[in-house]
């Protein structure tokens with residue numbers, strides 16, 4: 809299990825040290841706009857607790873946190889109006905997943921056709 813670094817940028821957002829454009833806040837989750845949007849809708853949904861990735865979250869989060877987080881993700885899709893036309897939910901983890909910020913987050917992307925999920929592998 810990877811250990812949590814409380815100096816990561818999302819931890820600072822949660823502590824109010826860095827501003828964010830909040831879309832939704834619940835008891836255990838926060839959703840805010842990505843600083844480098846890759847689609848008309850690009851929202852990050854994070855648990856408020858100190859979890860690095862889904863493996864960490866699923867092992868250590870309480871049932872209340874897990875339920876809140878799943879519902880927050882769905883609620884963001886509803887609030888952003890992407891439920892009907894569709895969206896993509898991505899959570900990058902670790903080195904191969906190219907996770908830049910080591911605090912669990914799900915990207916909600918939508919508002920335009922997103923193409924296939926991955927480019928064909930070159931090797």
Ligand code: DGP
Nearest residue numbers: 817828841842843844900906907908909
């Ligand atoms: P990932 O590779 O999945 O760890 O993506 C991290 C995302 O976080 C990336 O799309 C850019 C976004 N991001 C990085 N720093 C900030 C920030 O300070 N504020 C916001 N709103 N988003 C950030």
